[in-house]
Amino acid sequence: MRINRTTTIVAVLTTAFALTCVGIFLLLYVNLRNAAWSLQEDVKVMVYLEDRLPIEKVQALERKLKIDRMVDEVLFISKEEALGEFRAQFPSESHLLEGLGENPLPASFVVTLAPNFRSPDAMKSWVERVQTMEGVAKVDYNQEWLSLLAEFIGYIELVAIGVGVLLSAAAVTIIGNTTRLALLARREEIEILRSVGATRTFIRIPYFLEGAVLGACGSALSLGMLKFAFELFRQEIRLTGRFGGIDGMLSFFPLSVCLALVLAGMGLGFAGSVVSLLRVGEGRV
């Protein structure tokens, strides 16, 4: 290494720390997004029918829903089935309905939208369209909840990008300064190389490579630290026993993302060296 050992270690550790902070936000964003995606997968739209709708109109509505390209699955629940489900889910409250005499629960269709149309906006537009159909009394889904979640994830994404840009700039600066120190320490050698006919590329390439290696090492170390912290967190959740099953839903970056992050670290390190060499000035390196 052209740069002395202590400077190298400090640069790698500082870069690793900066990239770990970015990684925390990135991990949070990825897991929240996965959670939102999983919730969206589970979302069912309840299409409640008007009371005493003739069977032909129910069947016509069912056909209409089934041929809709935004719909994946349609399940009809009759009034009797709805009452049976209510009694099964709320056995202690079922006596409330008995007092009314007639079954007040409406028939409904439980609709699962096609995967491409499960975003809050797509769902909203479909619901608005179905609400105008003949025989439909009401359409219901957890719209507020999903919209809030989507908004929250949007904010996390913005913060992750902001933090990412700032700390990446910090990593570039750290490695750039390390390269500059190396250049200053070896200016005599560089002068000799220039005097015997070394081109600027010949002199610069080793420093570019070292910057890239520093960046890659910092990034790899940050992933190691993140993984360690992640597993510690997951174990804590498991031991608490309160958030049953959540530890199973949490996921670390897949291998492809880890490799991409190491490459990104390499790119930042390379950029730091380039910036540093440009700042040293024309003709001097």
Next chain:
Amino acid sequence: MDAIIQLIHVSKWHDRKAALSDVTLEIDKGEFVLLMGSSGAGKSTLLRMLIGEEQPDEGQIFVHGKNVTKLRPAEIPYLRRKVGAVFQDFRLLPKKSVFDNVALPLIVQGAPEKDIRRKVTEALRAVDVEHKKDQSPNSLSTGEQQRVCIARAIVNGPVVLLADEPTGNLDPERTREIIELFKLINARGTTVIVATHDPHVLNQVNRRVVTLVQGVLLSERRIGQGVGA
């Protein structure tokens, strides 16, 4: 004879003081030229201009057919590969061996390993330090270090060899040896220019002498000629 170096009305100022003032000079291929003058006469400035280290404020400089004043920064390294340079302070890399120091000009050009070994051995043999090739320059005497420097300057077979006060750190005996080495190199066809203020060197070299005084080319003398401007 062909001029390998031409300076045409070259002037250079440092802090409003003339380092060189309207210097016109031609050096033919194969010549041995002594550039004489006291400290601050402009000798080093002139030599630095020949390798593109400094640019003149006025005038033009030609080295081996190339107009140095019009070269782009990316072309300067290729000029320096044709011009060997020897310095008073040797400028050897202390952490590399003698062999590796001499090989440097070949390494930066990307020469094959076989060629490097052959040429470096020849250069070390020519200056009589082959037996020290694996040692560090710091373990050598000043005379030997200067020989290594000369080996590095000639390993590429340059067309011109420049030496800026090469004997400044040497005693008279070592000075005599180094100058003889330069004469030997010149005898093989390399144009040699030695900048010095050492009168011992003048006594040893009875060739062309160019004298600079405060940046002005005061006089020239060739073998068999009287002093002329």
